[in-house]
Amino acid sequence: MRANAQNWGMKMTDTRKTELDDDGLEAFFEAGRRAAPTPSDALMARVLADALAAQPVAKPRPVPRPGAWAQLREALGGWPALGGLATAGVMGLAIGIAAPSGFADLGLAFLGQSTDTYLVDLMPELDFDIAMDLSEG
């Protein structure tokens, strides 16, 4: 039946035209269609009120619980604080790997020229062993 829907529709239109031209009913139907009853505003309001009253309440969207990282971030002061922290970390690493030449001068300026004052021979016996090896050899 469904497959013939189109044919039915066409047949309906054709049949209606010829039959109704004959019996004059179409003019009455036309008048009936033009004089379609319209619902009053009061009815529209009643129907809408029913609709809103019967309508299921929209479910509120669940607020996601912040994860451990989010909580840590907030504890540290949010993204700005984390940004500063990350910059400081990267700078420290960079200085550790390849200190700019200026940093050596900076160290000297702070510590002075007498850095050798702090040289300590941690293994003096090593010199002795070498001396013994040489004297025996």
Add this chain to the structure above:
Amino acid sequence: MAFDAPSDLADDVLLRRFASGDAAAARALTLRLTPRVHAHAMRLLGDRTEAEDVTQEALLRLWRIAPDWREGEAKVSTWLYRVTANLATDRLRKRRGVALDSVPEPEDDAQGAVGLLQDKARAAALQRALSALPERQRQAVVLRHLEGLGNPEIAGIMDISAEAVESLIARGKRALTAALAGQRAELGYEDD
């Protein structure tokens, strides 16, 4: 979601949105469906008060069934026409036994323009003739010639075969023709 206006959406899509709590969908469905249901109820019942009650009841049933509506299984309009017709039939059965004179006449507002008056008179005459038809014939004729539906949909609404729809419509129209034949002259058809 904000980009597609509710008026562009199919009935069942709007109904799904309605069921999920969308108030705009409730308004759009009310505006779209109430006039259709009301017009059908009026044509089946011929009485404004009863038609309004049936309209409200039919749509209330739709609002209640909305959360369980299965998209694509049935057309919302088909379901509504069926529910409206069933409710109207219940009313007509209660009315049975009441004298024919007390069946409400179609309302006929006074109009200034002669053409409009004639149109109204014709529509009123049709409504009186329709009211005199057996219920099933009236329903089939109204669905076909006033609501403009095709046979397959009418068959689905009335739960009968398309051939049975044809038969009902043919008998209904014969009866209408007979009832209206005497009124053609007085309704200005000599001028057409």
